[in-house]
Structure formats: C-alpha cells, structure tokens
C-alpha cells in the first residue's frame with residue numbers, strides 16, 4: 001500500500017503543477033487582455049484546484065504510512081534537514097499552498113462578471129505555486 005500511494009503522490013505532482021500553470025496562463029491572459037471573468041474561466045481555474053485538493057488528501061494518507069512521515073518524528077530527526085523536510089516543512093507548506101488556492105478560487109467565484117476574478121486567481125495561485133516549488137523534495141523527485 002505504501003509504495004502505491006507514494007507513486008500516486010509522485011505522479012499527481014505533475015497534474016498539480018500542470019493544472020496550476022494552465023489556470024495561471026488563463027488568468028494572466030484575462031487580466032492583460034482586459035476580459036471579464038466568466039463561468040468558463042471559473043471552470044478552467046478548477047484545473048488548479050481539483051488536483052491540488054486530491055494531492056492534499058493523498059499526502060495526508062502518505063504521511064501516516066510512509067517511514068519518512070509521522071512515524072519518523074523525533075527530536076533527532078528534526079535536527080536533520082531532509083527528515084525535517086518530510087516530517088514538518090513539506091506537509092505544512094503544501095497545506096498552506098492548498099489553502100491559498102482554495103481562497104483564490106472562492107474569491108474569484110464571487111467575482112463572476114468582473115475582471116477582478118482573474119486577479120484573485122493570478123495572485124493566490126502564483127503564491128501557492130511558489131510555495132509548492134520551494135518545498136517539493138527535489139532530492140527525491142522526479143527521479144523516483
């Protein structure tokens with residue numbers, strides 16, 4: 001079960017990044033093209049939200065089945081940079097990123113028919129993407 005979930009979490013990362021990039025391209029296109037945020041644009045921004053939410057759930061499960069997650073928690077492990085990344089920094093940063101994506105989407109949803117919807121997606125999804133990129137375990141991904 002552990003290996004299956006680990007692989008799923010690893011492959012889902014491609015979808016998370018792709019979904020965020022597509023949503024951002026759409027949002028920036030709308031912003032600079034002075035368009036109005038419509039229901040079609042809202043649906044496109046779901047490409048950034050849905051994979052991130054699924055990944056969050058998979059990540060939480062992985063945290064409790066992986067030898068690098070909760071079961072590795074100890075004072076000694078916290079003193080090691082790689083162990084601390086998996087035990088604390090990666091999960092916490094990713095949770096904040098998913099919250100930002102959710103807030104951006106929820107704001108944009110309330111701004112249908114206005115241009116501001118694109119701005120909400122652009123700002124919140126960009127911040128989330130930065131957080132995700134700085135706390136992906138690049139030592140292990142995409143090689144495994």
Ligand code: HEM
Nearest residue numbers: 010013055056059060062063066068069091094140141144
């Ligand atoms: C957008 C959200 C997330 C992304 C993009 C992401 C991405 C990744 C990537 C790329 C890896 C390395 C996979 C590999 O070794 O091939 C990883 C590992 C891991 N992630 Fe996440 N993650 C996310 C959310 C979470 C969350 C919310 C948790 C826990 C609450 C979590 C827990 C873990 C754990 C424990 C590992 C180590 C798994 C192992 O190799 O045993 N992740 N994550």
